[in-house]
Amino acid sequence: MVCFVLDPEFKDLAAKASVPAQALENYTESGLPDAAAALCFLIATRDAAKALDLARRLRAGTDPGLKPIYLLSPLGASVEQLCDGVVATPAEAWDKALGTTRLFSELDPAGLADSRNDVYRLLGFLYARPDYTLVPSGTWQAEKIYTYPLAEALLEQADDTIATLVQRKLLAPTQLVDRLRHCPKCDGPHxxxxxxxxxxxxxxxxxxxxxxxxxxxxxxxxxxxxxxxxxxxxxxxxxxxxxxxxxxxxxxxxxxxxxxxxxxxxxxxxxxxxxxxxxAPDALIARPVQAFKLTDQGRLSARTGDVEDVFSMLDSLNNVSRAYFESILDWLLALCRRHKEEQFSLVAVRIANVVELTDRIGRAQVRSLMDEFVRRVRELIRTTDLTTRTSQHTLWLLLPKTHAAGQQTVRERIMGLRSGDDSGLRLVTVGFHAPSQMIAGERAKMLLARLEGEIGE
Ligand SMILES: [Zn+2]
Ligand SMILES: [Zn+2]
Ligand SMILES: [Zn+2]
Structure with missing residues (x-):
């Protein structure tokens, strides 16, 4: 049904609606409307402040948060960017909401209902609204000047979530809105x-x-x-x-x-x-402010559910944090510069098709492939080898005292874990050996970024 939240002057509209409707007048006292039964919400008021407060509270709720919210009259950008548009009649809201709901039905309901899963909830919100653009809104009162009001209303950690999705190429910039300069000490833009x-x-x-x-x-x-x-x-x-x-x-x-x-x-x-x-002005950090849209990869990722849990299976290897991994790598690089005989190797493994595979053969099947993969990798590595996983879903193996030929063997064995056809994991590897491939002055962070670039998308 269409759930009305309205001012008394719109009472007739709810009563005469040609679609199932429930009207709520004193929402401020009775709390939020019961979202479970609502297909969408229709905010019928001419009071922009009241509408904004209500839209924010609906978006912040786990269940109502993702549902379409319509307005009966234009109430200004600050309200409208939290809503799904202005409609003339309850029937129009009903029709539009059916389309959005149909798209939601293609997604993983458990992921959408998990209030801690900001990443998936934002993916889902955008998936169900193919034309929606996440637009930043700037105001001098805001500490960071620009915020993404919809994401702020919907999620606990809006900035981090958007950054994660951009890094994973699930969101792409559509428009450069502004460029801010930030303080190099505290990152403040004022x-x-x-x-x-x-x-x-x-x-x-x-x-x-x-x-x-x-x-x-x-x-x-x-x-x-x-x-x-x-x-x-x-x-x-x-x-x-x-x-x-x-x-x-x-x-x-x-x-x-x-x-x-x-x-x-x-x-x-x-x-x-x-x-x-x-x-000095040239010491300031310039950063673009952009509007974002869901990418094709993002749409696919929304449909297959959050694959983070699949990748997290890699963490059961000899995994250490990225920072610790980098510090050990820096130490080994420094050692190797002094004593050329202190050689070591580094191998990066990318599992390139988890999302596509999940779409094709299902999550349970992918989990068991991944389980098998992790078990076999564990057999390959020694207790002295370290592994880490970056946000780009690349698995890194640090192999102390391993020469170039040994590294090649490890890579071949990893590649041997693939199945012959395309029903299994698609693996891509890249290797590095020190001292033979060391670049003067290159530190761990740069080395990892360089190899991550080589291993591709
Ligand atoms: Zn500062
Ligand atoms: Zn003179
Ligand atoms: Zn002077």
Whole structure:
């Protein structure tokens, strides 16, 4: 049914609706409407503040949060970006909501109902609304200036969730909305740009017309050249009659009231209004503000359910955190630079088709393939080998004291875990051996990023 949340003036509309409807008048007192039975919500009020409050509370709920919410009249961007549009009649809301609900029925209901699963809930929300764009909205009151109101209303951790989905290429930017500069110390975007004296860094500077005496080369503010209504150089006392012949206007036209320094261009500095750090403009971090849409990969990923749990099966290997893995790798690289005989190898394994495979053969089947894969990899690695998993779903094996040929063998054995046809996991591997493939000065972070690039999508 269409669940109305309305002001008394719209009472008739609910009563005469041609579709199943339930009207709620005092929602503020009775709490939120019972969402389970509602196909969608229709907010019938002319009060934008009231509508905004209600839309926020509906979006924050686990069950009602993902359902379509319509308005009966346009109430401004802040309300509308949380809703699914304006409709003229309850019947129109009903028709539109049926389409959205049909798309929801293609998704994993357990994932959608899990209030802690921000990633899947946002994927699901977007999946059921193919034309929806996550648009950032900027306001000076917001600590980060730009927020994504829909994501903020729907999720616990909106920023992290969007970043994760972008990194996994499930969301792609559709439009560059703005570019902000952030403080390099605290990442705050509220900055005050101020012109300062390049000599003493004081802010008390003034722009003045200047003159330049050709006879002695003196440069000073114009006011110092006035002497009984004539222009006379304050240094050499020459009377200046003809511009271009006796004097001209130099480029310098700023003077510091603090130290007297005369200059052409003031120095611009940025003072952070969050932490008071003063930075040169080129030290600030520029970051784009973008609108995002679900990608084809994102649509597929929504339909197959959250595959994170499948990948997390890899964590039962000799897994350590990424940070620890990097620090050990850095240590091994440094050791190997000093003592060439301290060789080691690194192998990256990417399972390229988990999402597609889940779509094709189902989650249970993929889990058992993954289980088998993990069991076989465990047999391959020694207790001294370390593994980690990055957010890109790449499995890393760090093999101390392993020469290039040994590394090749490990890779071949891993590739041997594939099934011959395309019914199994599709594996891609890349290897690195130190010292033979070491690049001067390359650190662990860079090395991992480079290999991750080589191993591809
Ligand atoms: Zn100065
Ligand atoms: Zn002079
Ligand atoms: Zn700061």
């Amino acid at each position: 900055l005050n740009y101020i012109d300062t004296c390049p000599n003493c860094a004081g802010i008390d500077i003034a722009q003045k017309p200047f003159l330049h005496c050709f006879t002695c080369g003196h440069v000073s503010p114009e006011e110092r050249f006035f002497s009984q209504d004539k222009l006379v150089c304050p240094q050499c006392a020459t009377a200046l009659r003809h511009i271009g012949a006796d004097y001209d206007r130099p480029l310098e036209n700023f003077q510091c009231n603090g130290c007297g320094h005369v200059f052409v261009d003031p120095q611009v500095t940025a003072r952070c209004l969050h932490c008071h750090q003063v930075s």
